[in-house]
Amino acid sequence: MTKLDIESIAIIGAGPGGLASLYEFLHTNQDGTSTVGEHQSTNPKFKKIVAFEQKDKAGGIWSAQPTFEPDLAIPPQDLLDTEKYNDPSVIHPLPKIPTGLEHATFEKPVEVKEDKLSNELEWKASGIFPDLFTNIPSRFTRFSYLDNEPEYLDEKRIIYPFLHHQEQTGRLEKFIKNEKLYDHIRVNSTVEQATKTSDGKWLLTVRQKDTTNHKEHWYTEKFDAIVISNGHYTVPNIPHIDGLAQFNKNFPGVLNHTKNYRNQDEYKDKKVLIVGGSISTVNILQYVVPVAKQVINSKRGPHYVFEWINDGLVSKGIEPKGTIKKIDPVSGEFFFEDGSSEQGFDKIILTTGYHYHYPFLNHEDGGVKVINPSNLSRVGGLYYDTFSVEDPTLATVGVAVSPLNFHTIEASAAAVAGVWSGKKTLPTKQEQLQWEQVQIKKTADNLFFHYYTHKKKDEPHLVEIELGVNNLEKLYYGLKDGTLPKSKTVLQS
Numbered sequence: 325m326t327k328l329d330i331e332s333i334a335i336i337g338a339g340p341g342g343l344a345s346l347y348e349f350l351h352t353n354q355d356g357t358s359t360v361g362e363h364q365s366t367n368p369k370f371k372k373i374v375a376f377e378q379k380d381k382a383g384g385i386w387s388a389q390p391t392f393e394p395d396l397a398i399p400p401q402d403l404l405d406t407e408k409y410n411d412p413s414v415i416h417p418l419p420k421i422p423t424g425l426e427h428a429t430f431e432k433p434v435e436v437k438e439d440k441l442s443n444e445l446e447w448k449a450s451g452i453f454p455d456l457f458t459n460i461p462s463r464f465t466r467f468s469y470l471d472n473e474p475e476y477l478d479e480k481r482i483i484y485p486f487l488h489h490q491e492q493t494g495r496l497e498k499f500i501k502n503e504k505l506y507d508h509i510r511v512n513s514t515v516e517q518a519t520k521t522s523d524g525k526w527l528l529t530v531r532q533k534d535t536t537n538h539k540e541h542w543y544t545e546k547f548d549a550i551v552i553s554n555g556h557y558t559v560p561n562i563p564h565i566d567g568l569a570q571f572n573k574n575f576p577g578v579l580n581h582t583k584n585y586r587n588q589d590e591y592k593d594k595k596v597l598i599v600g601g602s603i604s605t606v607n608i609l610q611y612v613v614p615v616a617k618q619v620i621n622s623k624r625g626p627h628y629v630f631e632w633i634n635d636g637l638v639s640k641g642i643e644p645k646g647t648i649k650k651i652d653p654v655s656g657e658f659f660f661e662d663g664s665s666e667q668g669f670d671k672i673i674l675t676t677g678y679h680y681h682y683p684f685l686n687h688e689d690g691g692v693k694v695i696n697p698s699n700l701s702r703v704g705g706l707y708y709d710t711f712s713v714e715d716p717t718l719a720t721v722g723v724a725v726s727p728l729n730f731h732t733i734e735a736s737a738a739a740v741a742g743v744w745s746g747k748k749t750l751p752t753k754q755e756q757l758q759w760e761q762v763q764i765k766k767t768a769d770n771l772f773f774h775y776y777t778h779k780k781k782d783e784p785h786l787v788e789i790e791l792g793v794n795n796l797e798k799l800y801y802g803l804k805d806g807t808l809p810k811s812k813t814v815l816q817s
């Protein structure tokens with residue numbers, strides 16, 4: 325394949341994926357060699373790098389503090405009434421793009437009145453809540469060029485080997501500050517469109533929010549290449565359930581998606597239904613079970629990665645049910661596939677995952693497409709979860725799923741820097757397409773396509789992940805069954 329010659333790069337999203345990409349690009353020399361782990365390049369290959377971040381600060385999921393402001397609990401009723409609320413483009417639509425952007429620039433944007441609904445439907449709040457600690461050992465929730473801080477390796481810490489979310493956030497904040505990454509980040513800036521123009525450049529349409537003045541500033545800007553690092557735990561997956569939209573109308577305030585969970589007090593003495601059977605499910609159950617009046621869990625299949633979750637969901641304090649078949653929206657009765665039914669729920673939490681979603685991208689520009697949108701979708705058209713097969717000037721960082729996700733992010737970002745600097749080349753398009761087909765056969769045409777396991781016998785330090793899994797299970801039972809006070813698992817100020 326011909327070598328690429330990229331000079332300007334836009335990064336969409338400044339979470340860990342965007343930050344790792346920015347760091348790699350700033351450390352890439354003109355000749356494609358790298359200064360990673362040392363100073364930024366003094367003879368850089370990439371002349372202009374801009375990271376666009378829709379929130380008011382960088383850090384992605386880990387930028388939740390200090391307010392923990394939640395998103396809407398559930399999409400607005402008119403969107404539920406479409407009965408297509410399981411389609412991410414319905415609940416996360418493109419805003420109306422104002423006219424007159426042809427000559428609008430970052431310096432001279434077009435100003436329009438704030439569109440409050442567009443802001444709400446960005447779903448940009450983080451799913452992190454005040455009591456949360458990480459679920460992957462601290463060694464692995466950092467990039468390899470950052471410190472493995474000795475204070476976090478103390479086995480006497482109750483949450484060892486994990487971090488309080490404030491510690492994880494602090495780690496990223498220190499990285500951003502030390503590397504002066506904000507010099508290249510534009511906050512409050514949502515990329516609403518990315519299209520390929522006839523001159524081979526990417527034209528980005530950006531909405532910059534000025535919430536204090538209730539204004540929006542729109543402009544366009546061209547780049548040679550774009551990295552999509554918008555995360556995939558932002559847009560809630562609300563599964564389609566017969567009767568759910570009408571139930572929400574008749575019983576307002578009951579339904580909630582997991583990313584809005586903030587505090588166990590809301591569930592005190594309540595009858596609660598928790599839908600789902602994965603990590604968020606047990607994570608929330610451990611706080612809700614000790615305070616609620618009654619807790620029912622409705623789940624679909626088993627958890628294939630962390631088997632302890634399957635036992636954890638049928639343990640003390642939880643009444644297990646099958647999938648929800650339908651809801652009677654008048655009586656509020658829920659009918660389950662196992663033939664049973666229940667009603668009178670005060671609170672329902674959908675721990676049903678999230679969508680991959682790229683509303684700003686046309687499938688024609690880059691060939692990247694989400695297949696079967698749900699919590700189990702696959703992103704089609706990517707080589708090693710990273711390069712668009714159709715157009716190598718489009719890359720994604722953060723699509724892979726793994727307990728080692730900081731490292732899959734780092735690997736993708738390094739690969740992109742290598743190829744875009746011209747130091748490395750990609751195989752032919754045909755070979756990349758073939759890789760995708762082989763991978764589908766080896767894994768599946770769904771989320772498991774993107775899954776990378778940590779279970780490699782020849783990597784001794786990966787046993788730490790298993791140690792983490794065991795400790796996570798112990799913490800779960802301790803918190804849920806009341807033998808470990810929650811106060812011992814939160815950061816003491």
Ligand SMILES: Cc1cc2nc3c(=O)[nH]c(=O)nc-3n(C[C@H](O)[C@H](O)[C@H](O)COP(=O)(O)OP(=O)(O)OC[C@H]3O[C@@H](n4cnc5c(N)ncnc54)[C@H](O)[C@@H]3O)c2cc1C
Nearest residue numbers: 337339340341378384385451458459514515554555557722
């Ligand atoms: C509740 C919860 C707990 C988690 N706990 C762990 C854990 O313990 N350990 C672990 O390793 N991982 C954990 N994760 C996974 C977590 O997502 C990753 O750690 C990491 O944040 C992924 O980084 P990212 O950059 O890919 O995505 P994100 O962190 O989601 O960052 C994406 C960024 O892109 C921005 N963005 C999106 N669209 C646009 C746009 N159009 N324009 C501009 N900006 C945009 C978003 O605002 C966001 O800041 C957790 C996830 C959740 C939801």
Ligand SMILES: NC(=O)c1ccc[n+]([C@@H]2O[C@H](COP(=O)([O-])OP(=O)(O)OC[C@H]3O[C@@H](n4cnc5c(N)ncnc54)[C@H](OP(=O)(O)O)[C@@H]3O)[C@@H](O)[C@H]2O)c1
Nearest residue numbers: 457458459563600601602603604607624625675676677699
């Ligand atoms: N640090 C922490 O402690 C922490 C806490 C929470 C989350 N996280 C992270 O956040 C990420 C997302 O995890 P997640 O648990 O929110 O999402 P997830 O892993 O995608 O799980 C979604 C769950 O919802 C279920 N589901 C989907 N549709 C359903 C339906 N119609 N009926 C019943 N069940 C349905 C799925 O079942 P199927 O399996 O059958 O599809 C699955 O069990 C993970 O990376 C996780 O590690 C971390």
